[in-house]
Amino acid sequence: MDVNFPFQGARGIVTLGVVCAATACGRVGDSAPAPAALGGSMSTGGAPSASGSSGDVTGGASADSNGGHSEPGSSGSGAFESGGSPPGGANSFGGSLSFGGAVTGGEGGAVTGGGCADVPATCGPNASSDCCHSNLIPGGTFERANDSATPATVADLRLDTYELTVARFRKFVDAYPGSRPAAGSGKNPNSPADRGWDASWPLPTDRAALLRALHCGELNQTWSDVAGQFENLPMNCISWFEAFAFCIWDGGRLPTEAEWNYAAAGGAEQRVYPWSTPPKSLVIDATYAFYGMDIRTKPVRVGSKSPKGDGKWGSADLAGNLWEWTRDALLPYPTPCDNCFNEATADPQRALRGGGIYDSAGFVKTTDRSVAWAPMHYGDIGARCARDP
Secondary structure (H helix, E strand, O other): OEEEEEEEEOOEEEEEEEEOOOOOOOOOOOOOOOOOOOOOOEEEOOOOOOOOOOOOOOOOOOOOOOOOOOEOOOOOOOOEOOOOOOOOOOOOOOOOEOOOOOEEOOOOOOOOOOOOOOOOOOEOOOOOEOOOOEEEEOOEEEEHHHOOOOEEEEOOEEEEOOOOEHHHHHHHHHHOOOOOOOOOOOOOOOOOOOOOOOOOOOEEOOHHHHHHHHOOOOOOOOOOOOOOOOOOOEOOOOOHHHHHHHHHHOOOEOOOHHHHHHHHOOHHHOOOOOOOOOOOOOOOOOOOOOOOOOOOOOOOOOOOOOOOOOOOOOOOOOOOOOEEEEEEEOOOOOOOOEOOOOOOOOOOEEEEEOOOOOOOHHHOOOOOEEEEEOOOOOOOEEOOOEEOO
8 A cells, every 4th residue: 555645844745655564654754753563665756747737648657756745835824833743742843733823622503504605606617517516426345446455335425526615615714613513513324433523623713713724825825815716726725624624514524535435436447547448547648637737836726627537427636636635544444344434533644535736647546545634734635525415
């Protein structure tokens, strides 16, 4: 299982590709001691392209040069400062942890289904599609990471067609802090082990604090405090907690890693890329997805590559544009798996899926996983919500 770990370096987030054994993968690249049982070898991933090109790769030739999750830095409000030990212990990254203000574990006001009121239909290839649309994903059994050793069964669900946009998230911000989830909300009804939202999880105390947190200092930040030209771009610079809180408020939840992988792979078709036809096709170029681009480039309008780059059930941008938070902690795949997920307890790491706009072609495959710290705000991570069918 190849997993990519971001860590703070001189220019921001740098990536190491780590080959993990059958134990939990650990933090690599900082001053904290790594777990003793990291199987395999460690190799440094290359830098993302700085050419600003469209990232064309044809016929499946893939250098896999990026190493997975990468970004220009996370120095803004709401990010950990560089240096020091990882979160979850006595130390933070160089001292205090900022969420753009104090944090709270209170329940807040549970509001659902409010994210699409008056959101204009400006998504998709012609900027005229419903940004709030979701697709039915019929359940079934498939092989996680296209590996016969890790089968999984997923129940029917709906998955948002598009990544969460700035306009949709603005509704959550406008309603905050009343849009904070109640304890236990956001459970996956198909997973009895899912405890839903934990009241101890951190969120900004008020709207002003949330606004400060969304200014993550990235050149490619899509958020603006006043609505502008980026409303149909995917919302980046949101922590895992904020992404999950939005999905709950909007009547959904974050998809599990298995659900996300199932949708991207076309279920039992086991597609290499979401659009791969036949399923083993390695064909990819700039007409299918946004990838391999300069780190100064902003993410692009969601669904711009539809329908050519869509998955089997019509989901857009399952490869490229932004990485997406999933419900799971980044741990080995649970086996057996019947609507399974890795519960996020004390582990501050969360699994990412989909690859991003700055990654090479080899890292936007349906088999790729990455990891990031749940409280941090990254310029190349966004989200999409899952819903009951």
